[in-house]
Amino acid sequence: MKQLLILSGKGGTGKTTIASAFISLSKARAYADCDVDAPNLHLITEWESAPESSDFYGLPKAEIDKDICVECDICRQHCRFDAIKADPEYEIDIYACEGCGVCEYVCPAGAIKMTPHVAGELMLYTDFEKVFSTAQLKMGSGTSGLLVSEVKKRMKNAVKEDVGFAIIDGSPGIGCPVIASLSGVDMVLIVAEPSLSGISDMERIIDTAKKFGVKIAVCVNKYDTNLKNTEKIESFCRENKFPNLGRIPFDTEAVKAVNSGKTIADIDCESGRAVKEVYKNTMEMLLEI
Amino acid sequence: MKIAIPVDNKSLDSNVSASFGRSSYFLIYDTASKESSFIENTAVHSSGGAGIKAAQTIVDSGAKAVLTPRCGQNAAEVLKGAGIELYKSVSGNAEENITAYADKKLSVLDEIHSGFHRHGGGGR
Amino acid sequence: MKIAVLSGKGGAGKTLVSVNLATAANTSAYIDCDVEEPNGRLFLKPERIVEEEITVKIPQVDTDLCDGCRRCVDFCIFNALAFTNRLLVFDDICHSCGGCVLVCPNKAFTERDKAIGRIQTGSSNGIEVITGILNTGEPSGVPLINELMKKAERLEGYVFIDCPPGSACTVMESIKDADYCILVAEPTLFGVHNLNMVYELVRLFNKPFGAVINKCLEGEENPAETFCRGNGIEVLCSIPFDSELGELNSNAEIAVYKDKKYRGMFVSLLERIKQEVKRA
Numbered sequence: 001m002k003q004l005l006i007l008s009g010k011g012g013t014g015k016t017t018i019a020s021a022f023i024s025l026s027k028a029r030a031y032a033d034c035d036v037d038a039p040n041l042h043l044i045t046e047w048e049s050a051p052e053s054s055d056f057y058g059l060p061k062a063e064i065d066k067d068i069c070v071e072c073d074i075c076r077q078h079c080r081f082d083a084i085k086a087d088p089e090y091e092i093d094i095y096a097c098e099g100c101g102v103c104e105y106v107c108p109a110g111a112i113k114m115t116p117h118v119a120g121e122l123m124l125y126t127d128f129e130k131v132f133s134t135a136q137l138k139m140g141s142g143t144s145g146l147l148v149s150e151v152k153k154r155m156k157n158a159v160k161e162d163v164g165f166a167i168i169d170g171s172p173g174i175g176c177p178v179i180a181s182l183s184g185v186d187m188v189l190i191v192a193e194p195s196l197s198g199i200s201d202m203e204r205i206i207d208t209a210k211k212f213g214v215k216i217a218v219c220v221n222k223y224d225t226n227l228k229n230t231e232k233i234e235s236f237c238r239e240n241k242f243p244n245l246g247r248i249p250f251d252t253e254a255v256k257a258v259n260s261g262k263t264i265a266d267i268d269c270e271s272g273r274a275v276k277e278v279y280k281n282t283m284e285m286l287l288e289i
Numbered sequence: 290m291k292i293a294i295p296v297d298n299k300s301l302d303s304n305v306s307a308s309f310g311r312s313s314y315f316l317i318y319d320t321a322s323k324e325s326s327f328i329e330n331t332a333v334h335s336s337g338g339a340g341i342k343a344a345q346t347i348v349d350s351g352a353k354a355v356l357t358p359r360c361g362q363n364a365a366e367v368l369k370g371a372g373i374e375l376y377k378s379v380s381g382n383a384e385e386n387i388t389a390y391a392d393k394k395l396s397v398l399d400e401i402h403s404g405f406h407r408h409g410g411g412g413r
Numbered sequence: 414m415k416i417a418v419l420s421g422k423g424g425a426g427k428t429l430v431s432v433n434l435a436t437a438a439n440t441s442a443y444i445d446c447d448v449e450e451p452n453g454r455l456f457l458k459p460e461r462i463v464e465e466e467i468t469v470k471i472p473q474v475d476t477d478l479c480d481g482c483r484r485c486v487d488f489c490i491f492n493a494l495a496f497t498n499r500l501l502v503f504d505d506i507c508h509s510c511g512g513c514v515l516v517c518p519n520k521a522f523t524e525r526d527k528a529i530g531r532i533q534t535g536s537s538n539g540i541e542v543i544t545g546i547l548n549t550g551e552p553s554g555v556p557l558i559n560e561l562m563k564k565a566e567r568l569e570g571y572v573f574i575d576c577p578p579g580s581a582c583t584v585m586e587s588i589k590d591a592d593y594c595i596l597v598a599e600p601t602l603f604g605v606h607n608l609n610m611v612y613e614l615v616r617l618f619n620k621p622f623g624a625v626i627n628k629c630l631e632g633e634e635n636p637a638e639t640f641c642r643g644n645g646i647e648v649l650c651s652i653p654f655d656s657e658l659g660e661l662n663s664n665a666e667i668a669v670y671k672d673k674k675y676r677g678m679f680v681s682l683l684e685r686i687k688q689e690v691k692r693a
Contacts (some may be wrong), residue, residue: 010450011578012424016603038422038610040603050427059490064301066510078512080470081555095582098553100510101490118395129470139580139614142553149311171448172578173653176337184307194665211400212359225656226663252630252654258601337552338492338506345486345495363503371497 001030001163003185004286007170007178007209007250009201011038013193013220017254019169020044021265026283029163032155033134034148034181036120036173041169042134044261051123056135056147058119059099062092068111075103095140120147124154131158147179152184155234165286178208187215187286189245194229195219202233207244216242217285219278223247243285246278290320290391292390294353294383298329301384309364310339315351316383320391340364347373356386356395365401414692415572417591419614421607423578424650427596427626431575433454436669437679438538440516441571444561446587448547448554453575455665457515459535462499466536467557468526469509474500478521485513491575495498496564525638532564532640535545539564541568558586565590580614594622595649608637612646621693626683628654650682
């Protein structure tokens with residue numbers, strides 16, 4: 001199964017809009033949303049059945065048993081994260097607790113236990129034909145590469161026969177979740193936005209992706225919002241020999257499509273026509289040997 | 290001599306795992322006795338520092354070489370610190386890689402990627 | 414008056430709103446808490462920058478005292494330590510909890526300061542610009558945001574806090590002392606989903622808040638507005654989509670300086686916020 005990962009650096013460049021169009025055009029039988037901070041792909045892909053969901057555990061969090069606590073204050077003095085409140089009873093601020101276990105270690109009364117903490121929810125949609133794996137982090141939980149790895153693993157495990165390829169909507173940023181998204185994929189399509197920050201994001205992502213020895217290609221979304229910057233992106237691609245797979249215009253119809261739960265490929269519009277071209281080029285590159 | 294390979298399943302014909310730190314198991318193969326065993330990678334559920342923890346498992350297993358498609362900076366530091374050699378695995382299953390290693394067909398892994406352990410949420 | 418600007422996802426217009434509000438207020442402070450991608454300074458171009466380094470404590474080991482018992486390795490939940498023939502400490506994984514120092518029976522650890530980033534303070538046409546910049550590879554931006562918040566405490570007048578995207582702990586840290594929160598969202602179904610995340614967050618913290626919907630298309634369905642109406646969220650301003658504003662923004666220019674109509678829009682948004690804060 002060839003895996004295509006769609007990345008963008010900054011959020012909001014239209015990564016999900018493009019991923020969903022690809023899923024619709026290719027009738028993909030396996031896909032995943034690795035944007036676990038703010039997943040959106042499930043809003044635009046239709047599933048009749050509810051997903052199978054399961055808890056995702058992050059680092060444990062401390063818990064104080066008030067009946068055993070002797071209020072000696074030692075835990076509060078040792079906590080480097082200001083996660084212990086003493087007004088009036090001793091309590092853990094679970095949003096500040098990093099799960100290091102120092103309080104449990106120093107408590108002379110044995111009143112503190114590190115307890116498992118649900119940091120997010122994994123969801124797996126399946127039917128006879130296809131698989132969609134996604135997840136959502138809980139409020140206050142930091143982005144997790146581990147959760148991204150789990151999302152991908154669940155997609156892979158749920159695929160029963162060779163479905164040819166999978167489409168993965170990647171994580172934003174350039175950090176650890178992006179590394180987790182990249183691991184094991186065959187090709188990365190970078191959706192660049194023609195803004196100064198968009199260009200610097202693209203360069204940073206390419207640097208990361210290069211180290212994974214995967215095929216790398218670029219497309220420019222909302223290219224007509226700043227032609228000068230679009231040309232900068234395209235000449236960067238030429239100089240560094242990254243295939244530029246096409247331009248997609250800003251299109252108010254795209255907003256309409258999303259709001260009616262459709263992808264831009266499902267309605268007749270300018271951005272939809274452009275995305276088909278990018279799709280064709282991408283699939284050729286993904287599936288070529 | 291023992292060699293270690295990150296694998297997805299507990300079998301010689303398993304895929305070599307795409308990730309060192311987050312592979313499900315490590316295949317430990319003894320080139321002298323031709324025996325193989327599997328150890329679970331406890332780092333697979335770590336939120337961070339999985340590569341370091343996985344590398345510690347390899348160090349403790351007594352392996353002297355690791356065959357892997359890629360390896361993060363921190364894991365490489367632990368492995369190299371223990372005098373373990375790193376080789377770049379080739380496509381094919383674990384067994385095919387063992388043969389390639391025995392035939393001296395594997396090249397030394399020199400592309401070490403930085404870990405980018407930057408958690409968007411700040412790790413709290 | 415401290416006003417925090419949030420959004421569930423990057424790209425909604427958080428920086429656009431906070432930078433232009435700071436400019437519309439004439440004398441104000443702008444604090445960039447999006448420490449991984451601090452972009453506000455690209456717009457405000459502050460001058461006379463003073464920089465200070467922010468540090469955390471990390472352990473270093475005296476290998477002569479270490480006997481290889483590995484208690485620290487077993488204790489460290491972050492996997493920042495390993496033992497080969499000697500103890501290795503991984504600075505970029507360490508969360509500075511101090512646990513290893515405590516558990517070591519041989520007192521082999523001492524702690525030293527490690528820089529995790531810096532804070533730049535400068536000024537731009539009467540606006541004090543304070544930017545937190547996290548070094549690449551650092552596991553947590555929270556200590557840096559804490560320092561930024563300490564600076565915010567000392568400021569008077571309008572203080573605009575540009576938060577990190579999402580609803581993680583770094584955002585909680587950034588809005589902790591805010592008098593008012595502005596939730597920036599896009600007028601799409603995606604926007605609604607992302608708005609809902611920060612909406613839950615500000616309610617959890619009991620902060621007064623209102624929404625700004627960005628990139629609104631005239632005559633189009635606006636699910637974000639419907640969501641706000643349905644949940645009793647005040648819509649402070651609907652910023653129309655226009656290519657001129659988009660272009661100014663993509664070139665990191667401040668709309669309030671460039672065009673009267675944008676100045677008018679952000680000045681009245683600021684007025685609206687003032688009233689909201691009074692009411693709250």
